[in-house]
Amino acid sequence: MLRIRNLRKTFTLHTIDGRTVVSLDGVDLDVAAGEHVALAGPSGAGKSSLLRCVYRSYLPDAGSVSLDGVELTTLPDRAMARLRGRELGYVSQFLSAPPRTGPLEVVAASARRRGLDRDAAREAAAVALRAVGLEEALWDVDCGVLSGGERQRINLAAGTVAPPRLLLLDEPVSALDPANRELALSRIAGLAASGVAVLAVFHDAEAISRLATRVVELTAGRVIRTGPALEVAS
């Protein structure tokens, strides 16, 4: 489904005398439907950059990213904007919600962007919030006053509600206590099981070993190892 070939990304920092920083140095990677591929490697290896290049928050310098044969690197902006949402989702580490909105509204808005009508969106949002263990009493409370852990769960619920075909996860459970982490991980595990392709970055090996069907290890912007989960993690 996702096919990445020879992907390169270098940043030119015009504000600091045009200095360049190489982030991705020729990455090849494939993710199939229902597969959960985890990216591993030291910080600065290019894991998040790779996710962002796929989502096109970063514009790659060279190489190809194709989703079901559609080349994303050269797709017109507007087509790319449309593709995001139903086809391609990105879940970051932190929730960014507009002020004075509650969790249910945030998650339902996400579901609506993914094509559900108003009622179906609210229903799906309720299911998603329950799945990540957010008490119903908090559903209409301003997200801004909730704890970091609660916000991250809302973020995950919003990212995984009515899931797109390919989901990019960037450290989505980093701030959770063990019990909620457990719920969150099973929520993510359920995605791949339902046929969603997942490309994820986790900061701990335990999550990787629990979820990934394959692990790709990056160092200095290159893939140095790839293999079944347990193999690489150990």
Place this chain on the structure above:
Amino acid sequence: MITELLSEIDDSAGRAGLLDDGARREIRRATLTAVCVPGYQVPFGSREMPVARGWGSGGLQVTLAVIGEPDTVKVIDQGDDAGVNATNLRRMIAGTEGCEESTDSRDATVIQTRHRVPEQPLTAEHVLVLQVPVPEPLRGVERSTAECDRMHAEGDYAAIWVSLYEDLVRNGVITRSTGYPVLVDGRYVMATTPIPRWDVPRLHRSPHLSLFGAGREKRIYAVPPDTDVEPLTFDDVPFEVEGGHEQQCALCGSSDTFLVEGGGGRTICSDTEWCARVAEGDADLEAHAKQAPLHLLPDPARRVRTAAPVTLVARPEPARRPVVSAAEWTLQVAGLGKVHGLGGADAVAGTGPEHGTAISPTTGAIVAAWDVGFDVAPGEAVGLIGESGSGKSTVLRCLVGEESPTAGVLHLAAVDAGATDLFTLDAAARRKLRVDVLGYVQQDPSAGLSLNVSAGGNIAERLTAAGWRSYHAIRQRAAELLDRVEVPLSRMDDPVKTFSGGMRQRVQIAKALATDPALLLLDEPTTGLDASVAAGVLDLLRGLLAERDVAAVVVSHDFAVIETLTERAVVMQLGRVVEHGLTDQLFADPHHPYTQRLVAAARR
């Protein structure tokens, strides 16, 4: 030779009437034009008359232009033949024109009048000449005569409708007394001179010709026989004539005439001729009763209930505009350029980011924008970002129609299915688009709102411009919109000048959305507001854009605004597009040095 000629003129001066023949012809021509274009104020070379401007000099000129020896003239003032002004004019006309004079309307062929239409039913044999002190019906709502002229030319009468709306909101009735504005033949709004409202229905589809002469203002207008004359009022607010309490004339006993104070607490007919004839039994009472506007007497039960709060039904889901696959875009602009100063396209060379200047080295012209192009899909928001002077606001003003570009094409899917280049349309056509196709939110709410008008009235302006004519429907719609933008309904009838900056901006947004435009143009919508207020307005806009499927162009220097509201953005510097892309990509991975500087500044 010349001396001879001059002495000849001196001789002729004694016998020529009050006007020379050239002037008569000129005034007749203007009068004919007025008859051909009912309700339109025809300018004419008004001459000075032996009566003061304001004493009927316009009416006198019209009368002199149309009258001849076989005619019989009657002159009334306030309905009275005996008033000094009427007497003076009558002896002047009859004395110089050699026509008959009469006080009997049935004998008269030309009736010159001030402030009244005679009670005697008029026929096709009559020409009614009304003296007009102030011919401009829009005077009270617009001070600039040039702007009034434009409003008439474009049939843009929203301002006067808003004044009626505001009147009802404040007073529960329309308080305009005399000179009530009417719509003539469905086209021009016309002032009925100061005749009382009682007489206004008498102009509607009347058998006689009515001519209006304004000497001081140099205007002639007309209502030809059998022409529609409709007093301006909302469909659900009845037009009211004077009266309503049981009164009758102390002299003749009539109760279906216009009455005035007669001294000693009595009321008497203002039309002295009619009054005397009724008393003498020389009047066709039945014919008169038929045309008396008794059905328009005030009925307090039918008046609008101002204090009654507007009740909101559950907020309806905004209609999702069907996304037509054929229309890939709502707006498409290409090659847009604007050069202030000399040289046009030739001034462009040597300007732009690579030259570090927007000023043409050859002509000194300012190249505010050049070769700017983008399109916006239905339901999509596109940002235009850059520092002040980058040309982004120029681009927006060209899109709105406030500036005309030097180059480029602009298409809207809503106009001719996108076939027409809007830049080729004239200013009037562009203004019309702003009524229902474009919503425009300006940085400064006071530029987009009338501050002395209530919040509801500001929304009514857009609705009436779009043809809404039901007072209650307008209030209902305004209430829904204000509720949506979180303006408390208790403030709906307060003038916008009493609102805070954030509230004003919310009202402006509600106004822009009033007619469900396909395209929303936002020019620095939160820039003038305090940070916390700006966040609320931004949040509102984000919600509105998400729920409405409206296409939007957002201009801002603030990356946070663009990031919140748009998926795609265009970065402008010194009049040129230097980078475009997905908004989060521009923010996370800016390529152009200028964009990086903007991002760096936004992150500080």
Place this chain on the structure above:
Amino acid sequence: MGYSGARGGLEAILAAERHVRHERDHAPVPWAGTEQITARFRLAVDRVMGEAGLYDEPTAAHAFRQAEGDTLEAAHLVRAHRSTLPRLARSEPVDPDEMVVLRRIVPAHRTPDGPQLLGRTSDYTGRLLERPDGPPSPNGQVPAPVAQADGERRPRRFSAMLREMDLLVDHRTGADPEPFDVTRRPARPPAPRSAVLASMARAETGALVGLWYRSILGPDGNIHEVTLGEVRHGRLPLRVRHPHTGRPVRIGTFRATETEALEDLDGAEEDRARFDLGYGLCFGHNERKSIAMANLDVACRRFGASLEQVLLLTIDGLDSGGFLEHLKLPHYVTFRSMVDRKLAVRTTGERVRATDPLGRDCR
């Protein structure tokens, strides 16, 4: 005639007219002949000619006498008289450079080309009231005649020198070639400059001076730093084309006052390296009017639309005076209609808003 009660008004009018005629024309004092008026009330006659827009001293003098010295009323009489006359010809354009000066001052220059000629003015005479009890005795001192040399009679304009030095903004665009005839076509904004100038030339002098003062010291602030380049009073020739030969023929002369005013341009978009030149010209000797006119000409160009509307539509004395006077006419029908609405507002019984009992805050 079925109805006959309408004669009382006429009698009242005739009585009023008799009153005026009797006390004006039969006052037990010597009759003021037309020459008396043109000679002794020269400036009043000039003002009437200017505001009437018709140059003929005897006609203006007749009107002045008939109007009992009310210049506005006199201008009205002259203009209404003009309405009865056919227009036989149009004059050839008048070239103000042909003016033979009777008076000329150049405040902006110490020694301009040509003379600083005070001529007939009481500018420098102490305003001391003289109360002669009869005609002053002839003193034999006849003023020296105006210089005869052409350079003295038709001095080069001060502005010509400035133009040579490239110190003037050039507004001679040719965009307004045919003068706008405000007596035949109503001028409404936007109108060409000639329409505004013509309106000012016929304006009521007091209205123009009031507007000028408001502009320079009032809330408008449209004029700020004015220097007069030149003020002239003199004679200009009037020519028409001969009906048979088609050649221009001089049919007489008229006196006019001309002013050129220099405005220091200081707007952000304006040419700070040059001056703007405002122009004023009116019939007769009326320096106040022509100076105000020249200043307002510049102000109108610089500050545009709202001032243009004021100059075109509100400074004519017949318009403003007539409209004011019409308030004396009966208005009881309209007033009754207004009262009806006041009562209607009350009977709605729902005062929505507290209103200021003193009626303030109308907007």
